[in-house]
Amino acid sequence: MKLADKLNEAGKGQIPFHMPGHKRASFAHLEGINYHIDFTETPDSDDLHHPSGLLLESQKTLSELFGTVRSYYSVNGSTGCILAAIRAVTASGQKALIARNCHKSVFNACALCSLETAYLFPEVGEDGIYLSVEEKELEKRLRKEGNVALVVITSPTYEGVLSDITALSDICHAHGALLMVDEAHGAHLGFYDPQIRSATACGADLVVQSFHKTLPAFTQTAVLHLCSDRVDEELLSEQMAIFQSSSPSYLLLSSLDGCVSFLKENGGCFVRWRNAVTKARVRLAALNKLRLFEGEGGYLYDQSKILILTDRAGITGQDLYDRLYEKGIVCEMAAYNSLLAMTGAGDCEGSLEALADALIAVDGELTEGILPMPPHTRREPNVLIALHACHRKKRERIPLTDAVGRICAASVYLYPPGSPLLLPGEEITQEIVSLLERYENVGISVNGIADGIAVLCEEG
Ligand SMILES: Cc1ncc(COP(=O)(O)O)c(C=O)c1O
Numbered sequence: 149m150k151l152a153d154k155l156n157e158a159g160k161g162q163i164p165f166h167m168p169g170h171k172r173a174s175f176a177h178l179e180g181i182n183y184h185i186d187f188t189e190t191p192d193s194d195d196l197h198h199p200s201g202l203l204l205e206s207q208k209t210l211s212e213l214f215g216t217v218r219s220y221y222s223v224n225g226s227t228g229c230i231l232a233a234i235r236a237v238t239a240s241g242q243k244a245l246i247a248r249n250c251h252k253s254v255f256n257a258c259a260l261c262s263l264e265t266a267y268l269f270p271e272v273g274e275d276g277i278y279l280s281v282e283e284k285e286l287e288k289r290l291r292k293e294g295n296v297a298l299v300v301i302t303s304p305t306y307e308g309v310l311s312d313i314t315a316l317s318d319i320c321h322a323h324g325a326l327l328m329v330d331e332a333h334g335a336h337l338g339f340y341d342p343q344i345r346s347a348t349a350c351g352a353d354l355v356v357q358s359f360h361k362t363l364p365a366f367t368q369t370a371v372l373h374l375c376s377d378r379v380d381e382e383l384l385s386e387q388m389a390i391f392q393s394s395s396p397s398y399l400l401l402s403s404l405d406g407c408v409s410f411l412k413e414n415g416g417c418f419v420r421w422r423n424a425v426t427k428a429r430v431r432l433a434a435l436n437k438l439r440l441f442e443g444e445g446g447y448l449y450d451q452s453k454i455l456i457l458t459d460r461a462g463i464t465g466q467d468l469y470d471r472l473y474e475k476g477i478v479c480e481m482a483a484y485n486s487l488l489a490m491t492g493a494g495d496c497e498g499s500l501e502a503l504a505d506a507l508i509a510v511d512g513e514l515t516e517g518i519l520p521m522p523p524h525t526r527r528e529p530n531v532l533i534a535l536h537a538c539h540r541k542k543r544e545r546i547p548l549t550d551a552v553g554r555i556c557a558a559s560v561y562l563y564p565p566g567s568p569l570l571l572p573g574e575e576i577t578q579e580i581v582s583l584l585e586r587y588e589n590v591g592i593s594v595n596g597i598a599d600g601i602a603v604l605c606e607e608g
Contacts, residue, residue: 171494177406308453317351462517538572
């Protein structure tokens with residue numbers, strides 16, 4: 149069967165609570181984006197890497213909308229923006245302070261740019277969910293590390309928890325560091341909920357947003373915002389051209405251009421989406437064994453994320469995922485004790501009612517129970533070799549059980565969310581091995597340990 153046929157078939161019977169944010173619903177600006185407008189650079193189509201016509205104008209509109217110095221389109225997701233931005237603002241050997249729950253692209257960028265890395269550990273709530281980056285913790289780490297060139301944090305997180313960007317950016321700047329905010333999951337923020345401002349308006353120097361995650365734009369589309377005069381614009385433009393195709397897709401660019409006009413017009417879509425989510429949240433607040441996460445303990449919470457905690461029902465997030473899948477509801481992420489139903493601009497009252505109906509039905513089938521929480525492993529790793537220094541060192545793959553005490557050679561992470569459990573150069577401890585085994589035993593697939601784990605070869 150052809151992939152397109154398979155997807156067309158699946159699409160008919162399922163309600164998506166995953167990306168992309170248009171949810172395969174009809175949006176006027178996406179209609180008509182097909183092979184007829186699959187162009188390359190011509191006098192009519194402008195050039196993403198040297199824009200002087202429509203693409204320049206469209207990106208200016210984007211910049212005005214978010215009040216930035218300059219904004220860029222990406223056809224290589226937030227991944228491309230993150231690689232480009234980190235390369236543009238750092239030099240080999242400089243130090244970056246990275247929140248450990250950042251996406252793997254941030255760590256990849258640090259390795260590619262030969263940066264020294266230090267990590268920030270946001271608090272983890274009692275439900276096992278990463279909370280906000282705290283000002284005290286940032287201040288302490290910046291003092292301890294000294295000479296940090298760049299701080300990178302994720303806000304909102306995959307689960308929707310925000311940090312206080314205004315306070316964090318003041319601290320970074322007082323220490324001479326730039327702040328980049330990975331807002332991949334928050335492109336919709338100020339539109340969906342006028343009370344929550346984008347990091348672009350809160351003092352961050354660089355902000356990355358995946359338009360495709362929550363807005364009506366095609367998969368792979370994202371934007372990079374330059375928000376301060378602390379960054380060299382020319383270097384940033386140069387790196388955006390390096391980390392993107394020299395033949396960017398006009399189908400993707402057209403969806404970005406259309407999405408920016410859609411945001412500017414700001415019709416009733418966001419109000420409808422929010423009202424539908426609010427209604428569903430009210431119903432879900434009454435769940436008995438499953439629980440609706442309300443952002444407890446975070447600075448602010450993006451209510452558009454529907455995160456269901458499963459531990460008091462004695463089941464894993466994957467178990468709940470499977471039960472919903474059988475009912476035609478396909479969610480974004482199953483974690484150990486939670487499940488994320490990601491809503492987006494393409495959602496409507498009908499899809500949210502169906503989600504709430506399905507969750508209430510599953511809740512009714514469950515009995516109370518306790519899912520034992522895994523040991524708390526989110527603590528400082530023992531870094532034996534710098535991340536960037538591991539590249540091309542001799543490695544071997546060995547069974548996980550034999551790996552305690554060895555040095556990790558390739559990242560190990562759950563996807564989604566794609567934040568590392570282990571990075572190259574870190575000691576593999578008994579604690580982390582037990583956690584990885586626990587994940588595998590409950591059917592959560594861990595990337596990087598399919599055929600054993602990659603470790604650096606011991607010298608001599
Ligand atoms: C927090 C975060 N940042 C960045 C990315 C990369 O985004 P993209 O898929 O647009 O490249 C992801 C992907 O899921 C993510 O979760």
